[in-house]
Amino acid sequence: MWKGRFAKATADLVQEFGESISYDWRLYKHDISGSIAHARAQLKEGILTEKEFAEIEDGLRAIEKDIDAGDFQFSTELEDIHMNIESELTRRIGPAGAKLHTARSRNDQVATDTRLYCREEIETITGLVRQLQISLLTQAETYADAIIPGYTHLQRGQPVTVGHHLLAYVEMLSRDTERLLDAKKRVNVCPLGSGALAGSTINLDRHQIAKELGFERVTTNSMDAISDRDYILELLFDFALIGTHLSRLSEDLILWCSSEFGFATLSDSHTTGSSLMPQKKNPDVCEITRGKTGRLYGNLVSLLTAAKGLPLTYNRDLQEDKEPLFDSIDTLKLALKVNAEMIAEMTVNTETCLKAASDPMLLATDLADYLVKNSVPFRQAHDLVGQAVALSIQEKTPLDQLDLSKISEHYGADAKDVFSLQTALAARTNPGAPNIENIKSEIQRWKDQLL
Numbered sequence: 001m002w003k004g005r006f007a008k009a010t011a012d013l014v015q016e017f018g019e020s021i022s023y024d025w026r027l028y029k030h031d032i033s034g035s036i037a038h039a040r041a042q043l044k045e046g047i048l049t050e051k052e053f054a055e056i057e058d059g060l061r062a063i064e065k066d067i068d069a070g071d072f073q074f075s076t077e078l079e080d081i082h083m084n085i086e087s088e089l090t091r092r093i094g095p096a097g098a099k100l101h102t103a104r105s106r107n108d109q110v111a112t113d114t115r116l117y118c119r120e121e122i123e124t125i126t127g128l129v130r131q132l133q134i135s136l137l138t139q140a141e142t143y144a145d146a147i148i149p150g151y152t153h154l155q156r157g158q159p160v161t162v163g164h165h166l167l168a169y170v171e172m173l174s175r176d177t178e179r180l181l182d183a184k185k186r187v188n189v190c191p192l193g194s195g196a197l198a199g200s201t202i203n204l205d206r207h208q209i210a211k212e213l214g215f216e217r218v219t220t221n222s223m224d225a226i227s228d229r230d231y232i233l234e235l236l237f238d239f240a241l242i243g244t245h246l247s248r249l250s251e252d253l254i255l256w257c258s259s260e261f262g263f264a265t266l267s268d269s270h271t272t273g274s275s276l277m278p279q280k281k282n283p284d285v286c287e288i289t290r291g292k293t294g295r296l297y298g299n300l301v302s303l304l305t306a307a308k309g310l311p312l313t314y315n316r317d318l319q320e321d322k323e324p325l326f327d328s329i330d331t332l333k334l335a336l337k338v339n340a341e342m343i344a345e346m347t348v349n350t351e352t353c354l355k356a357a358s359d360p361m362l363l364a365t366d367l368a369d370y371l372v373k374n375s376v377p378f379r380q381a382h383d384l385v386g387q388a389v390a391l392s393i394q395e396k397t398p399l400d401q402l403d404l405s406k407i408s409e410h411y412g413a414d415a416k417d418v419f420s421l422q423t424a425l426a427a428r429t430n431p432g433a434p435n436i437e438n439i440k441s442e443i444q445r446w447k448d449q450l451l
């Protein structure tokens, strides 16, 4: 493509080191749509005749079909997807093909392709996030009132329900979707026409190109347009954060499935055995999800680092954007799919959950609230209940079986009524609290939104 000024061919090792076709071939459809829109603008400008435009369009569509069918020979010498397609087009149709790169550079071309690709993947990934939310929601509905301990510091805190716990993840994932849809506004901008860095003296209709490609607007600074990778970085962050959420969910499920907790059971088809210990049933999907979150973080940090010291505008370092992007997208899509399927088939062992939640210590805070309602200042109430807790531990007597009136006259005969899980949940009527009615209305709200 650039033989004019060179006396020697590119060294084999340089080709091997610099090629991107082994991974950027997956941009072929976006590259072809971009080229057709570009050619149509050339037609309007009088650079191509109707006949030449038709040859280019048909030629590109034929190449697309061949790539679809796996019948296309990619060449490393041609470095990347852009040159592979352009060169094959010219080989097939001759002179018209040689006009296609007028008023275009691979710099605005690759930015256009990647933006189209990201836009498409945002659709796919938000769809998969939604599927996972639906799995969580369905289980939340089944176990809306299955009481479990809620934890802080992994120490039992206060009672909640499985439904409430699972809906917390539905919330996180909905913020993830919002973030992706917001990022889409910055992805969906057309850089084509920015050329290598300073536009072109041949002015094609950028708005027409943007419209044909479904972009919302055109970029407004040619130098920024071809060196900007913020939209990829932003997505890599959004993917990393989805990874964080999946990883936390995984950790909860790993604990829930342990013999020590025993709250949940994953289906045989979503667990693995041990080659040695016959009794084992391991939550590998959860562990792999947790582990793969490391790659999602790594991909973000890798591109942040590659981009940080670059002078304007395009530098070849930017080619390092694609592998992290593709890897995060592939990793995340599979993780979302397998988790949605696994959660849909999980069962919750409601009796074990209830047993764990029936520890009266979980209602120590409610006992303090009881004293507050009897006009005891909260700090004093906290202290009085603390004394009761200490006594319970010392005398090995459950909190709800102590004679509380011995500790303080503020404890009336009705103090023991506090020790009902149903009462405890029913009393929490404020928005966001695990009152069963609240949980059910949240489930309905999510159903209306997701189904």
Ligand code: ARG
Residues within 6 Å of the ligand: 020, 080, 106, 107, 110, 314, 316, 318, 319, 320
């Ligand atoms: N394969 C290149 C990339 O992904 C395309 C742009 C190359 N531009 C250049 N001036 N060498 O970044």
